[in-house]
Every structure is written in C-alpha cells, then in structure tokens.
Amino acid sequence: DGGITQSPKYLFRKEGQNVTLSCEQNLNHDAMYWYRQDPGQGLRLIYYSQIVNDFQKGDIAEGYSVSREKKESFPLTVTSAQKNPTAFYLCASSGEDTDTQYFGPGTRLTVL
Amino acid sequence: GQNIDQPTEMTATEGAIVQINCTYQTSGFNGLFWYQQHAGEAPTFLSYNVLDGLEEKGRFSSFLSRSKGYSYLLLKELQMKDSASYLCAVVTNDYKLSFGAGTTVTVRA
Numbered sequence: 001d002g003g004i005t006q007s008p009k010y011l012f013r014k015e016g017q018n019v020t021l022s023c024e025q026n027l028n029h030d031a032m033y034w035y036r037q038d039p040g041q042g043l044r045l046i047y048y049s050q051i052v053n054d055f056q057k058g059d060i061a062e063g064y065s066v067s068r069e070k071k072e073s074f075p076l077t078v079t080s081a082q083k084n085p086t087a088f089y090l091c092a093s094s095g096e097d098t099d100t101q102y103f104g105p106g107t108r109l110t111v112l
Numbered sequence: 113g114q115n116i117d118q119p120t121e122m123t124a125t126e127g128a129i130v131q132i133n134c135t136y137q138t139s140g141f142n143g144l145f146w147y148q149q150h151a152g153e154a155p156t157f158l159s160y161n162v163l164d165g166l167e168e169k170g171r172f173s174s175f176l177s178r179s180k181g182y183s184y185l186l187l188k189e190l191q192m193k194d195s196a197s198y199l200c201a202v203v204t205n206d207y208k209l210s211f212g213a214g215t216t217v218t219v220r221a
Contacts, residue, residue, distance in 0.1 A: 035211075042116065042199070042210075043199070043201075058208070090154060103155050105153065106152075106153070
C-alpha cells in the first residue's frame, strides 16, 4: 500500500536530549513537509523539502534540523535548543502535479 | 503574517447540517483546502477550491469566494463519525500551506 509512515507513534525523552523522528513515503512524491500541532493552534510549518538534498526553513525552524538524502525519507531532529518540544508532529508529502498534501499518522513527542 | 479564522467549536445533531466558515487574509492565494482530523490522527483531505463557487462531494460541499476571502465547508446528513476537527488551509504565494486553528465539530445523537 502506498502511504506515509511515521514512527514511533509515541515518544518520550528527557529534557536536554536530541531526538529524531522518522518519516518515510512510498508515494514517489518530491516534496515533503514537517509540521507541529499544539492544542488550539493550527499546524505550523517547521521545514520543507521540494527535492532531494535540498530543504528550506518554515515558520518555526529554530531548534529543529532535517536532512533529505533520499526521496523517500525526511527525518526531523528535535534538538535540545527547542524550548517547548512537547507536541504532535506531522509529516506530509505532495506530488509534482498537485498542491494536495497527504499526511502521515503523526508522532506525539513528550519531553519529561 | 497569515490570518486564517474559523470558529473553535460547533455542535449539531445527527442528521442535521452544519456549516463551518473560514475567512482568510494571506500573502497571496493559490487555493484553499479543507481537511478532516480525528483526535490523535492524521488530517485527511476533504476538498480543494481554487475558483469561486461550490464544489460538491457526496455529503460534503465546499464553497469559495476569493473576492471576500471566504470559504465554508458544509456537512450534510451528519453522522456520529463526522465528529472531528476540520482544518481550513490556504496555499499562499510561496505555495506553502497556512492552516487555521481548526473547528471541532461534535455530533450528538
């Protein structure tokens, strides 16, 4: 089945630790995105990548880093510099001929 | 910055109709999406409007007025499974999506 996978669904980390969230898609989409969702707020764009080996900062990139070494994969690292990392993280992708973004199931990160 | 407004919550009865409004003031406009999101799950695509008018898709319809910066999502014959959050998102000039905070719809028996 084609789709976007994120793992794990729930993740717990201690304050001060870096953590990497995975996102994989087999839809052959060029563009991939990372969003953060907090209660009562809209999805906010962290980073996006329109092609392999290239990515751009979104609206709230501070404290995060990404890589795009393969078309299928767009991992997000939440660093210790991110002041409020506890949130629901969503990965999305879109194909060449459409603006429609398709979302993965999300990872809920809790920093203790 | 982008400004996308939609009501926080709406409640309706099973079998009824609910209209969720979305107004936007953004840096450019290249289309408007509606997504449905059940609690703790991924948003799923419902509709995409780029031209003015009404798009109907089964029980769900979406309307757009570009001159008024306004859209609505109409849910007909409400079912319990329609209880979810509905997200309005605008494609801005740089072809990124800007999202509203979402409208939580509760369907009561």
